[in-house]
Amino acid sequence: MATAATTSDPRVLIGRAVLGGLAHVGRISMLVVEIFRGLKEVRIWVPRAFVEAWNIGVGSMFIVLLVSAFAGGVTAYQAGYQFTGSLPYYVVGTLVTESIVLELGPVLVGLILAGRIGARYAAELGTMRVTEQIDALESLGRSPASHLIIPRVVAGLIMIPVLVIFADIVGVAAGLWAAKQVLPLTTADFTYGAQYFWRPFDAYYSLIKAFFFAAAITIIPCYMGFSTGQGAEGVGRSTTAAVVSSSVLILLLDVVLAKVLLNS
Amino acid sequence: MIELRGVKKKFGDQVILDGVDFVVRDGETVALLGPSGTGKSVLLKHIIGLIKPDAGQVLVDGLHVARLKRKELAQLRYKIGYVFQNGALFDSDNVFENVRLGISDEAKYSDADYARERVAHVIKLVNLPAEVIDKYPAELSGGMRKRVGIARAIVGEPKYLLYDEPTSGLDPVNSDIIDGLVERLSDELGVTGIMVTHDVRGAFRVADRLALLSGGKIIMQGTQEEFLASKDPKVREFLERDFENPSNAAA
Numbered sequence: 001m002a003t004a005a006t007t008s009d010p011r012v013l014i015g016r017a018v019l020g021g022l023a024h025v026g027r028i029s030m031l032v033v034e035i036f037r038g039l040k041e042v043r044i045w046v047p048r049a050f051v052e053a054w055n056i057g058v059g060s061m062f063i064v065l066l067v068s069a070f071a072g073g074v075t076a077y078q079a080g081y082q083f084t085g086s087l088p089y090y091v092v093g094t095l096v097t098e099s100i101v102l103e104l105g106p107v108l109v110g111l112i113l114a115g116r117i118g119a120r121y122a123a124e125l126g127t128m129r130v131t132e133q134i135d136a137l138e139s140l141g142r143s144p145a146s147h148l149i150i151p152r153v154v155a156g157l158i159m160i161p162v163l164v165i166f167a168d169i170v171g172v173a174a175g176l177w178a179a180k181q182v183l184p185l186t187t188a189d190f191t192y193g194a195q196y197f198w199r200p201f202d203a204y205y206s207l208i209k210a211f212f213f214a215a216a217i218t219i220i221p222c223y224m225g226f227s228t229g230q231g232a233e234g235v236g237r238s239t240t241a242a243v244v245s246s247s248v249l250i251l252l253l254d255v256v257l258a259k260v261l262l263n264s
Numbered sequence: 265m266i267e268l269r270g271v272k273k274k275f276g277d278q279v280i281l282d283g284v285d286f287v288v289r290d291g292e293t294v295a296l297l298g299p300s301g302t303g304k305s306v307l308l309k310h311i312i313g314l315i316k317p318d319a320g321q322v323l324v325d326g327l328h329v330a331r332l333k334r335k336e337l338a339q340l341r342y343k344i345g346y347v348f349q350n351g352a353l354f355d356s357d358n359v360f361e362n363v364r365l366g367i368s369d370e371a372k373y374s375d376a377d378y379a380r381e382r383v384a385h386v387i388k389l390v391n392l393p394a395e396v397i398d399k400y401p402a403e404l405s406g407g408m409r410k411r412v413g414i415a416r417a418i419v420g421e422p423k424y425l426l427y428d429e430p431t432s433g434l435d436p437v438n439s440d441i442i443d444g445l446v447e448r449l450s451d452e453l454g455v456t457g458i459m460v461t462h463d464v465r466g467a468f469r470v471a472d473r474l475a476l477l478s479g480g481k482i483i484m485q486g487t488q489e490e491f492l493a494s495k496d497p498k499v500r501e502f503l504e505r506d507f508e509n510p511s512n513a514a515a
Contacts (some may be wrong), residue, residue, distance in 0.1 A: 043374070128355075136352035139312050140365055140416075141341035 038146035052155035072171035093193025096175030110213035122242035125225025156218035271320035282480030295467030345417030
């Protein structure tokens with residue numbers, strides 16, 4: 001009874017949750033330290049990073065372009081619907097470009113890749129953990145960081161911003177095409193609107209977001225995979241936790257980066 | 265020499281090792297016996313530093329394993345070959361790459377000609393056909409995977425070999441092949457070995473000495489004859505599980 005009373009005490013539950021969260025933060029920090037330590041083993045991680053980069057880039061291109069094209073098109077349709085008769089048509093160009101580059105491109109790509117790449121990384125590393133492959137690597141005196149984590153993180157940090165650039169371009173192009181279907185708008189009008197409020201920093205902002213999201217998409221799932229408990233259930237739990245955590249972190253980073261980089 | 269002094273380990277509230285004292289002298293092969301779930305593999309992982317003890321000391325060649333720095337631990341691990349229960353082969357690499365990873369000397373690892381020759385040599389040593397080199401773990405049988413795991417453990421010419429249940433899950437024929445291989449490697453390579461197993465027959469065939477882990481402690485260490493002569497009920501119970509007539513074991 002005493003135990004039940006103690007565990008239902010909200011202060012205890014909050015305390016445990018906070019301690020659990022801090023423990024995760026501590027272990028993720030240790031993983032990041034391991035990543036920096038392993039970077040000097042270039043011969044090990046560079047060839048593996050190329051393979052991972054190919055998998056991320058080529059493997060994700062179709063879904064990334066599909067989603068960004070739909071996002072650009074729908075944004076243009078909605079802008080046309082809302083602004084017809086109230087604002088000049090070229091504003092659609094502004095709205096589509098700024099929405100895609102500042103927000104929809106990086107965030108949608110980030111969330112999709114959190115599912116696609118994050119789940120894969122957590123499941124792969126989780127399976128390697130439960131089948132003792134990671135222990136085997138350590139027993140051979142080799143660093144799991146340079147063999148398994150660094151290639152995945154580096155590939156993500158390089159390829160995810162590249163995918164966001166593609167997503168931004170295709171999203172804006174799809175927005176132009178869609179706007180021309182529903183509004184009496186020329187390409188020149190759209191381009192004029194796109195350039196009217198455009199600042200070069202907008203492109204950098206999109207890439208900075210992509211870079212931070214890439215870190216969340218790669219490091220969190222690698223950590224979850226490495227921390228996998230026993231058996232298939234443990235792998236399933238890690239995979240789910242990796243996708244949920246990295247998605248939530250992407251949304252949090254989105255808010256923080258908007259506040260820090262756009263409003264400070 | 266490998267020595268464990270008063271090693272204790274708990275996972276959560278569960279006591280796994282409760283003051284283990286265990287010595288393996290250079291050149292001998294010791295079988296660590298015990299029922300499933302008694303912490304034999306946990307004990308083995310302490311020796312290579314994959315698990316740190318809550319209390320007590322693990323010494324290999326006089327070095328405190330738990331106190332070693334990263335580089336020192338890697339150096340120590342180069343001297344120890346570890347054969348995992350299910351092979352623990354890297355799924356995405358073929359047999360050649362799996363075994364090659366066991367070459368601890370970086371210059372030799374990077375020398376493609378040396379690596380190919382050395383891997384081919386150990387593959388032959390574990391009685392596998394040369395053509396398995398290009399196969400992936402998923403294309404191999406359980407017994408073959410275990411032998412590739414042994415090849416990976418010996419390719420770096422270790423001083424110590426730790427076998428974690430090398431025959432578990434295998435049929436009697438494949439178990440005999442693996443036991444024979446362990447025996448042969450011990451004789452030919454002169455390595456010091458610890459074989460974790462619950463297969464008493466295999467242990468009697470391979471080991472110079474035996475140790476029985478039960479209730480978190482080593483309750484007996486000794487030769488086959490001493491085990492067979494033991495009146496300890498726990499020792500008797502464990503032996504008789506495998507032998508209807510204990511005298512068969514010595515035969």
